[in-house]
Amino acid sequence: ITRLGTGTGTPFVDITNANATVNNDVTTYTIGGTNNAQVVGGMSWSNDQGGSGVLSSATPWEISGISLTVGANVITVTGTNIYGISTNDTVTITRLAAGMPYIIITNAPSTWDVTSTPYVLAGTNNANVVGIIGCSNAQTGVKIDAVRYSGGLSWTGTLELVSGDNYLWVYGTNIAGDAVDDYIVVNYSDYIDNLLIILSNDYQRTILTWSNDIQNVTILAQTNQYYNTAGPWFVLATGQNSGYVHETASNYWACYYKLIDATGASTSRYDVGKMTFDIQQSDGITKKENWISCPFELMNDDCEIVQQKSFDLMMVKMCLNVQGGPGFNRDFVQSQKTIGNNTIQASYGNGTWFPTDPDATNWFANKMYMIVINELHPCKAKPLTMVGRVPTNEIEFVGTIQQSDGVTKKENWVAYPYPALSTFGQGRIADVLTAQGGPGFNRDLVQSQESIGGNAIQASYGSGIWYPTDPAATNFFGGKGYMISINELHTGAATNWYSPKPY
Structure with missing residues (x-):
């Protein structure tokens, strides 16, 4: 048995660095590794781009200060055993022709929303x-060249915007053409x-508020008539900031508003309006019913459309009498729990509401309300003013109209959803009725009032024809309430009523 000495076996060299890419400003590199005991004497290294050296075979080892040229540098470390049998390992270190570029936009809007154009982009970059x-x-x-400042380390660029989302880019390159963007x-x-x-x-007054960053606004208005029959818009005020008060609003039965900014480029996305109704009081003998609804979309303080608001926010009490004493002496407001459902009510006395149901003191945009003035309260009509957003949808879902149970007629108290005629x-409305032929007492019908607080009028519907008791009985008037009465012959599933915008 012959035992070989150290350095006679198979040699092994391992560079422990992985291949790497470095920036242009990295000019030297350090590698390290190991070898086995069969590597004896010295080892050598070389860079195929130039440069070489020797090192001890003691393990582990390190070679520092290896010069790098631009591009790939293949570094080889070689060792031999006692018989001159060699082994090697290589690693490639790529030095970029230029430093990596960097660029960033520094003035993105906090909410991503802007209300003026052009927009000035600004940012910084590195020297690469x-x-x-x-x-x-x-x-x-559109592409433009930015203006560079601060020795080329900052920049601005002015870009025109279009309505909607705008993707704004900035881009640059280093000397080698490596691109960067933001x-x-x-x-x-x-x-x-x-x-x-x-x-x-x-x-007495209407108050308009809008986005606080829009100032010096021109306010346009139209007055007195329904929205779809009103005269031309006129300038109500110029150079106004949010919080405009229309002092003479109470002089007009109806008034609608829109805004235009100082440049004339921006307008309000929707119009708002107010409509005032005369709520008839009692004659001192009988109660007086006023069938009424809100002709606007209801809005909360964040300008979001809501389906309901409290009676207090709707200021319903402005048309009622503050009656003390027993409840049967009070004015009250009746509605339906849901359209076609049971009747609920809230009476008003001594500044307090007395509801029969939690919903009885909420005003729903799609419901009709019956304001009933007690016979103890004979006086001139009192105003009730509705305010809100003029609907912009091409068609509005009004409500689900309940059909009869086959025994009794079914009443559905509804609103017409537009401030229009x-x-x-x-x-x-015929979409939710049955075109019943034959005698009139078998027909569905729609009831309303001549004017709010006036006599009841109606139009029945049969065989595709309307049979009105009054010429106005087949018209919708924004703000009036309508009672759709489904005949007991007409049972079946409830029907959704969709009403198109009339303007």
């Missing part, structure tokens, strides 16, 4: 970005948002 820094809006396709998305609205209308506590045909 050379030449032109470009800016572009992907929505317009982008933001801004939403440009050419509308004035968050337009809100409220009524003053004395019920239209025919029953335009409002498509």
